Amino acid sequence: RRLAVLGGQADRLRLTRQEDVEFGKVRDEIGSTLSPAGLGWKLGEIPAQDVVLCLAAILEAPLPQDWHAEVQRGAQSVFPVSAADLMPELHGPAIGARLRMLQARWLASGLRLDKDALLRSGND
Secondary structure (H helix, E strand, O other), rough: HHHEEEEEEEOOOOOHHHHHHHHHHHHHHHHOOOOOOHHHHOHHHHHHHHHHHHHHHOOOOOOOOHHHHHHHHHHHHOOOOOOHHHHOOOOHHEEEEHHHHHHHHHHHOOOOHHHHHHHOOOOO
């Protein structure tokens, strides 16, 4: 966390491959606009906690209310839409594009939209 907050590079450190990957995830998400729940879903619980703590330190801001519970909620969440839900109306690259768009809406909702709401919103 300290290295990430200071903007350091890990290339001179003796890190395991896993530690290097985790450090990269934290460093890359420090500028993220994702909520704590979104970070938990994207990164998993521990790296998401690291990002939230690093952001608070860098911005000299208080931690978001209920941040720890939100990270846990996100880490336990599953994106409710799959490619099969979009077939046969869509196929090929259109499926991936629609999934990315729906995923962005789900993240923007704080991981609160369910499958039906997402599929209805995908027709906008």
